[in-house]
Amino acid sequence: MERLMVRTNLGLFAAALVGTGLLTPPGTAQEHFDALSLRVDATSGRTSLVGTTDARAADGVAIVAVENGALRTLGAASAGPDGAFAWVVPGRAFGSVDRIGAVWAGAGGAASWSSRRLPGRNPAAPLAAPPPVRSVIVTEFMKDPAAVSDTRGEWVEVHNRGASPIDLDGWTLRDDGSNRTVLAAPGGAGVVPGYGFLVLGRSDDPLANGGVRVGVTYSGFTLSNGADEIVLEAPGGFEIDRVDYGDGPLWPDDAGRSVSLARSAWGTDLALNPSSWCSGSSPLPAGDQGTPGAVNDACGG
Secondary structure, eight states: OSOOOOOOOSSOOHHHHHTTTEEOSSBEEOTTTTEEEEEEEETTTEEEEEEOSSOSSOOOEEEEEEHHHHHHHHHHOOOOOSEEEEEEOOGGGGOOOOOEEEEOGGGGEEEEEEEEEOSSTTTTOSSSOOOOOOOOEEEEESSSSSSHHHHOOOOOEEOOOOOSSSTTTTOEEOSSSSSSEEEOOOOTTTTEEOOOEEEEEEEEOHHHSOOOSEEOOOOOOOOSSSSSEEEETTTEEEEEEEEOOOOSSSSOOOTTOEEEEOGGGTTTTGSSGGGEEEEESSSSSSSSSSTTOOOOOOOOO
């Protein structure tokens, strides 16, 4: 799961943690979920870990690798007056560090921390041969679940239109605003099989997400219940597919039902037409409707 519950012994200020190696001081730190993201600069080839501390002061931030519940120091960053910080992730960390985190002195001096998975490759480095446009397409998404909360029940289904598997590890899922996430799925978890599907979602717990089998979890990206965009980018900033959906009356807008693309429109300009999309109708275990990871319901049927 993306949100890893780790109770790590951290009773020291973040500034004192820098350079100490393996961190196991007494006390328990407060964990902040969804506090970190990766910022990709395809021009420079750099990927930065960015976040905001809860101290709102110019404090030191320890950057750490999370290994078997313990923390190993990787470096340090300085938070500005607004608590924001950024740290350039070295290229060698991709593929060798599974989770990266940040530790800081929170409000009142108590230690706080957050972590997230790293992809197996640097998402800022372009692929040797980027997949063709629309080789992987968005075919269905749940923007407004009714049986569970949006924070657990949102998901995006993608489909590989070719025969060769495509690995989405290090790809970016974003909108045209500030919502974006780098998919971290090393070890083959992000592979979309030939002519197959992969579901990306905010939770991979079927008891919490409405009974959906999610292959890759993400944070830092949300689907607006109104108008929004879903953009899928290959490493290096290559846009492979996008959906610009609206808030009705032309677009499907039924709470608890997925927004599903008619199969006749897959990989064509017909996908730009709201009439090519319809509401999912197959029941999901918790009561919502859609076909995540499977062939879509027939539109108009």
